[in-house]
Amino acid sequence: MKAAVFYGVGKPLQIEEIDIDDPHGREVLVRMVASGVCHSDLHVVEGKMPFPAPIILGHEPAGIVEKVGEQVTDFAPGDHVIARVTVYCGSCTMCVSGAPNQCINRVSTQRKPNERPRMMLNGKKITGLADGAGFAEKMLLHENALVKIDPDIPMDKASLLACGVMTGAGAVFNTAKVQPGTTVAVFGAGGIGLSAIQAARIAGARRIIAVDIAENKLAIARRLGATHSVDASSTDAVEEIRKISGGGVDYSFEAVGTKQTAEAAIQCLAVRGTATLIGLLPAGQSVEIQPGFVISGERRVQGCLSGSTRWRIDAPRLIELYQQGRLNLDDMVSRHGRLEDLNEAFRAMKAGEVVRTILMFPQ
Ligand SMILES: [Zn+2]
Ligand SMILES: [Zn+2]
Numbered sequence: 001m002k003a004a005v006f007y008g009v010g011k012p013l014q015i016e017e018i019d020i021d022d023p024h025g026r027e028v029l030v031r032m033v034a035s036g037v038c039h040s041d042l043h044v045v046e047g048k049m050p051f052p053a054p055i056i057l058g059h060e061p062a063g064i065v066e067k068v069g070e071q072v073t074d075f076a077p078g079d080h081v082i083a084r085v086t087v088y089c090g091s092c093t094m095c096v097s098g099a100p101n102q103c104i105n106r107v108s109t110q111r112k113p114n115e116r117p118r119m120m121l122n123g124k125k126i127t128g129l130a131d132g133a134g135f136a137e138k139m140l141l142h143e144n145a146l147v148k149i150d151p152d153i154p155m156d157k158a159s160l161l162a163c164g165v166m167t168g169a170g171a172v173f174n175t176a177k178v179q180p181g182t183t184v185a186v187f188g189a190g191g192i193g194l195s196a197i198q199a200a201r202i203a204g205a206r207r208i209i210a211v212d213i214a215e216n217k218l219a220i221a222r223r224l225g226a227t228h229s230v231d232a233s234s235t236d237a238v239e240e241i242r243k244i245s246g247g248g249v250d251y252s253f254e255a256v257g258t259k260q261t262a263e264a265a266i267q268c269l270a271v272r273g274t275a276t277l278i279g280l281l282p283a284g285q286s287v288e289i290q291p292g293f294v295i296s297g298e299r300r301v302q303g304c305l306s307g308s309t310r311w312r313i314d315a316p317r318l319i320e321l322y323q324q325g326r327l328n329l330d331d332m333v334s335r336h337g338r339l340e341d342l343n344e345a346f347r348a349m350k351a352g353e354v355v356r357t358i359l360m361f362p363q
Helices: 039-046 155-162 164-176 191-203 215-224 237-245 259-267 291-296 311-323 339-350
Strands: 002-006 014-017 027-036 061-068 080-083 119-121 138-142 146-149 183-187 207-212 228-231 249-254 269-277 300-303 335-337 357-360
Touching: 002 339, 027 080, 027 155, 039 339, 061 138, 061 155, 080 155, 146 311, 155 164, 155 311, 155 357, 164 191, 164 249, 164 269, 164 311, 183 191, 183 237, 183 259, 191 207, 191 215, 191 249, 207 215, 207 237, 215 228, 228 237, 237 249, 237 259, 249 259, 259 269, 259 291, 335 339, 339 357
Parallel strands: 183 207, 183 249, 207 228, 249 269, 269 300, 335 357
Antiparallel strands: 002 014, 027 061, 027 138, 027 357, 061 080, 080 146
């Protein structure tokens, strides 16, 4: 099968022939139909998130089950599925205490070092960012990675759930637990930010303030549920948010990943407000917090990894919200492309031209 291989920072991704094994035990082989191009992939390409190369990126995959291992009972060939490539084990202390996104025994879902690797490039083992890779014609994963979806759900929309939508919506529903009637500010109106805005609308937030520097993204944000928008390229975002919310917001979400926006997300909080940091800052980057401001107002700052997702519970819920027309995934897909268009998709994402490019695989 073909896959786009990342060879190092500054080098264009190259399409290579990859040898992928048959499924054993609880593994499932999935034929790719659609695969979203996420900002974290771009972070790796740009060196913001260092990863050893060669590696196959892509972690918003949707496809059709082709073959299953002998111990798989929940999936059968022909099933439509979406996958989270960071697979949870289901039995470690994190998994059983309700935080499978923090699973500490992922290794139990992987092949042992003495077994044949799942994927090989020129006879040598190659992996994805985690246990599967989206920028490939097929993926071989432990079944815990998968969630079955109705065959009538468009695969390009469904693929968004695996990372961007799950992260943004999960930050609101799971990590911050936004309450009805409250005020929310979201920094960054990309895939994650727009999902947080939609989740805040679904949760019943009274005022939802979108902050970005691109007017085209703020326009989408208003369409998806933002009641106010702030163009941070021409105004002081913190001052504007305080004005709109009457002194500060109950919840802020940072989905850009810069020192400036992370600090602004804290500074715009109301008394007893909570800032949830989602965007990944470059390794080694610190942010400054005024302890007096945090302590006197009992403000909170917390991190959010993958929307604190409990994948098997959350994904079906989000799909149902989409089917009911309450979660808009259609407007979050900006462009479609092919595997060969990946370098262009990264360029467009970096230039802020797109929310998401979805790679489609001819069937
Ligand atoms: Zn676990
Ligand atoms: Zn992602």
